[in-house]
Amino acid sequence: MLSIEAVLRGVGAALLCLGAFAGLVSAIGFYRFKNFYLRLHAATVGTIWGCVFPLIGASLISVTMDELGEVKWFAAGASIVTAAIVFLLAPAGSHALARAVHRAHVARVQPCISDALDPNLCG
Amino acid sequence: MRAVEIVVLISIILGFALLLTLGYQYLVPADDIRALAKFYLLTTYFNPNYTYTAGATESVTAIVWDYRGLDTLFETTVFYIALAGCLILARGLYKEEKEASKPGSGLSVIVRSVTKITAPMIIAVGVSIALHGHLTPGGGFQGGATMAVLPLLIIVIFSLTPLIKRGFTPSRLAIIRGLALTGIGLVSIILAVIGLVLGINAYVFQSLPKPDAPLGFPSEVEGALMGGILWFFNLFESIAVVAAFTIAFIAILLIESKR
């Protein structure tokens, strides 16, 4: 017979491990990809999988921890709100950056097969 | 020729030597703190052993506005003078009207929508940081600085015109800031003035009633902790900080339209 606390704690730990794995994969990918537009993929993995899910897991864990004292509900709520904010803001920021970099011709697409938006950037 | 630089270098060397001499036992942090810090922590929230207390659960805000209140008041004065200097430098370079930017330029619609959604959240977070300053980490300076990022974001994303059109002109913001600073001054001296009128003993920067001075701000309202003078100072200081920074940002962007 599983108690609800054990279930919550297990799910939270699983989410934390998933987030740690995604963060490490994102960092390695960021290190090894060739150009800016490919690194955007790694950055998205790092922000959504490596930040939003571990925050939800931390919230689930902090609900079950009685050592935190009276403020454990505060901690859980703050974690959930932070996850929502990151979920909203991180894509907007990287979108703005990608659009500006493409329009200002800062980063070249290399190696390139085709660029439909601006053929001059290719190659 | 390089006399100034040499004097500054020598004074920095002497100052560092003084720091290392006076703080040699704190160079690597010890496992205990000083007696003064223990006194602050013990008397921050109610205590039977001490008559004097600040009535707040957060020590840093209590030190900033109660124990070392005059210090912070004069730092606020330095802050006021620095921003007044900014506005004096920007004087005569103003130009109010601005040609409309052509459509298609600027940031995309995604960023604009997200900023419209997050603007109320920013205000809510700033207000809660400022007004809960005596209970949780935070206070007037923190809340004001948090809210002051919003005007700069709005100016960068939507341009200056909507902000001016909503009525946030520099002169009006200057009036708001003056009112907030007046509030800080009034709160700091009002109990001393009342005591002077009534013939009761009272001090400047008096927060809670003391044994020889019966006047004081409320320590709690309806069971919620108020911290006496701290709540009022947090409120007025956050308004002053956000208004002052908004004036500075608007002014530095209005200078540009002269060229």
Place this chain on the structure above:
Amino acid sequence: MQVDISIINTYLLMVTLVAMIANFVLSLYGVFFKPHYIKKIIALSMLSDTANTITLYIGYRRWVDGVPPTIPVITNRSIEGIYDVVRRSVDPLPPALVLTAVVIGLATTLFLVYLGYILYTHYKTLDMREIKRLKG
């Protein structure tokens, strides 16, 4: 097996302090010897940040027997809670001093930015070697 690792902890804390002093020296070099005005302002803001960090570092306290220190906020409002905070908390005075220094640092940085713009409108450059009249 019990291993004494307190010497490693002391070494790591000393590394932090030495890195902060290196930051101090580097940003001081930037303030004095870099010719460009904006670089000077950036170095000055980094200098004030580093000074604040050294101030906060002095107020820290080490862990005792594996129990971490805590923030100077009273969460449990009974007598035992207050004494527990006094036993474990870090020094609350350096944060109170640094707090106002950061905001005033931003105000003076804004003043220097305005001054830089006025300089540029007068001289059409911000390179300090070309602004002969300010050379002292």
Place this chain on the structure above:
Amino acid sequence: MWRMIAETIIYLIMACTSIASTIAVYLTIKEKDLVKAVIYSALQSALYTIIYFLLLTPDVVLVYLPVAVGLIPGVFLILISKTERWEKE
């Protein structure tokens, strides 16, 4: 034993962050492109935020974060966009 290792790990994070911030400060001083200098100084601010957090001063983090991450890069970029971007040799 395990708790002692936790203490060492916290101090190790602090030391690594300090050394990285020293590298960031050095690159800020050496850089000729002022926009890149502002970005390096933003990196230094982010690393200092971690140090302030580990020194357990949440009040200072709450005031340092909007100022150093949100306001100062914007103000410097306004000044750079109005004046000049490159520092001459």
Place this chain on the structure above:
Amino acid sequence: MIAEIILAVIIIYIISIILLVIKAIKGPTIGDQVLAIDVITYITVVLFVLTSIYMKAALLIVIAIPLALWIYALDIYIAKYLEEGDLGA
């Protein structure tokens, strides 16, 4: 049990942050550097939350909300500067 898992996750995040700092220092273009700082700070949010749960000081979590709110300000400033060469109105 849960404390050891949290400590291991903290160590893995520190390794990721070190890799990202190397990329933020080396990155060939401005876009790479800003993106790396972005990911560093979003990971720092998780690090703050986990550290405060591990230290049992739950009030420290209040820092995470403003940090998550302000990171995208740097993106917006750099994007506006690159797109228009000008931060103004």
